[in-house]
Amino acid sequence: MVDLIIELVIIILKIGIVIGAVMMGVAYMTLAERRLSGFIQDRLGPNRAGPQGLLQPFADGIKLFFKEDFIPDSAEKLLFFIAPGMIFVPALCVIAVIPFGDSLNIFGREIQLRIADVNIGILYIFAIASLGVYGIVLGGWSANNKYTLFGSLRSVAQMISYELALGLSVMGVLMITGSLRLTEVVEVQRSYFFGFIPHWNIFLQPVAFIIFITAAFAETNRLPFDLVEAEQELVGGYHTEYNSMKWGLYFLSEYANVITASAVITTLFFGGWHLPWIEKIPMPQILLELLQIGSFVLKTAFFSIFFIWVRWTFPRFKYNQLMSLGWKVFLPIAILNVLVTGLFYAIFS
Amino acid sequence: MLKEYLPILILLIFAFVFAFGILLLSHFVGPRKYSDVKGEPYESGIKPFMDARVRFSVKFYIIAVLFIIFDVEIVFLYPWVVVYKEIVSQGIFIFIEMIVFVVILLIGYFYLWKRGAFEWE
Numbered sequence: 262m263v264d265l266i267i268e269l270v271i272i273i274l275k276i277g278i279v280i281g282a283v284m285m286g287v288a289y290m291t292l293a294e295r296r297l298s299g300f301i302q303d304r305l306g307p308n309r310a311g312p313q314g315l316l317q318p319f320a321d322g323i324k325l326f327f328k329e330d331f332i333p334d335s336a337e338k339l340l341f342f343i344a345p346g347m348i349f350v351p352a353l354c355v356i357a358v359i360p361f362g363d364s365l366n367i368f369g370r371e372i373q374l375r376i377a378d379v380n381i382g383i384l385y386i387f388a389i390a391s392l393g394v395y396g397i398v399l400g401g402w403s404a405n406n407k408y409t410l411f412g413s414l415r416s417v418a419q420m421i422s423y424e425l426a427l428g429l430s431v432m433g434v435l436m437i438t439g440s441l442r443l444t445e446v447v448e449v450q451r452s453y454f455f456g457f458i459p460h461w462n463i464f465l466q467p468v469a470f471i472i473f474i475t476a477a478f479a480e481t482n483r484l485p486f487d488l489v490e491a492e493q494e495l496v497g498g499y500h501t502e503y504n505s506m507k508w509g510l511y512f513l514s515e516y517a518n519v520i521t522a523s524a525v526i527t528t529l530f531f532g533g534w535h536l537p538w539i540e541k542i543p544m545p546q547i548l549l550e551l552l553q554i555g556s557f558v559l560k561t562a563f564f565s566i567f568f569i570w571v572r573w574t575f576p577r578f579k580y581n582q583l584m585s586l587g588w589k590v591f592l593p594i595a596i597l598n599v600l601v602t603g604l605f606y607a608i609f610s
Numbered sequence: 611m612l613k614e615y616l617p618i619l620i621l622l623i624f625a626f627v628f629a630f631g632i633l634l635l636s637h638f639v640g641p642r643k644y645s646d647v648k649g650e651p652y653e654s655g656i657k658p659f660m661d662a663r664v665r666f667s668v669k670f671y672i673i674a675v676l677f678i679i680f681d682v683e684i685v686f687l688y689p690w691v692v693v694y695k696e697i698v699s700q701g702i703f704i705f706i707e708m709i710v711f712v713v714i715l716l717i718g719y720f721y722l723w724k725r726g727a728f729e730w731e
């Protein structure tokens with residue numbers, strides 16, 4: 262009984278820490294996005310609230326809470342109200358299976374550094390991440406506005422199209438691993454080629470990586486694929502009618518999805534929490550673990566920044582270009598990538 | 611086995627409470643001032659005309675149907691991918707089997723391509 266309670270406490274602590282980290286990441290990504298876009302466009306960006314604008318996310322949050330929570334007359338009231346929640350819940354839950362470190366030994370207790378270690382790891386991510394579509398489509402439809410309807414339709418068509426490429430591109434990595442469990446995906450990447458080049462999947466599956474990261478841009482509705490909220494055509498897209506914290510939840514979910522996508526890319530292609538060559542240096546176990554967690558956070562942060570960087574660098578695609586890129590280019594290449602990887606193992610074993 | 615999913619259940623409950631807590635809080639905290647014009651749907655300043663329940667392109671339905679087809683095929687591929695490395699070392703049969711599967715899939719794919727299912731004008 263005592264054991265069970267301790268275990269529950271550990272689970273709740275882990276959830277608190279991970280979700281807290283993700284929410285802080287989201288808060289500061291909104292700031293980073295605005296500051297970086299400022300620098301890219303040769304202006305300053307928000308720098309008034311706190312030193313270098315560091316308190317800006319909190320000012321924004323408080324402002325959003327005290328905005329009028331308004332529901333248009335023509336909207337379907339209930340669906341309009343719950344739709345932001347329906348996108349926010351999956352956005353928070355996807356992160357659960359991603360390992361952010363090996364395991365910590367505290368008070369003689371081995372603590373696995375991931376919220377849940379399920380054997381279907383990667384499938385769980387795809388399953389939960391695609392549930393976010395419901396929040397978008399219900400939000401867009403229930404507002405009873407033409408802009409939101411077309412924004413949400415576009416978004417759904419785009420997300421499901423790119424989900425195919427996403428699912429197929431991962432297969433090459435899974436073939437190398439022989440398991441869907443993300444812990445094992447990281448475990449396989451801990452060895453070295455020729456004794457010094459880290460055995461990261463990016464070196465074995467570069468094509469899969471390019472398809473995956475591009476599809477991740479489409480899945481998170483970020484520029485260059487943000488047809489969903491193309492301002493010139495659709496005003497704000499599916500959240501045109503939303504305001505106050507309901508709009509805020511859509512905004513938070515977008516950034517939470519970006520962070521999760523970065524974490525998945527790190528785990529699948531860049532060795533997860535693995536920090537190369539560090540095992541050879543003697544140091545206490547706890548320091549090694551902390552360094553590894555640090556390396557995971559750093560890699561994830563790098564890809565999150567990369568998402569922002571791309572957004573302010575590339576122009577938006579046209580919708581027909583987006584669709585034909587997904588269906589006519591990425592889908593066949595991803596299938597081919599699986600077959601080539603399979604052929605490679607067939608020949609060399 | 612099911613114990614592995616306990617943390618996910620707790621996380622799910624937590625996320626629900628968090629999300630709807632935020633929604634309810636912002637619903638009760640903000641000011642409220644109603645006016646008829648404010649209640650109209652936004653149409654870039656023009657007086658709204660027609661309902662938003664309009665017909666939209668059949669293309670979206672086609673994309674949804676195609677997604678279901680291909681997604682099911684991908685689900686079939688996953689078990690193959692996971693066991694592939696172990697089994698291929700005992701014989702090449704598993705590889706040829708999958709070539710047959712993918713070729714049948716690709717025949718359908720190119721048929722759809724020729725019929726113009728992926729074209730957006």
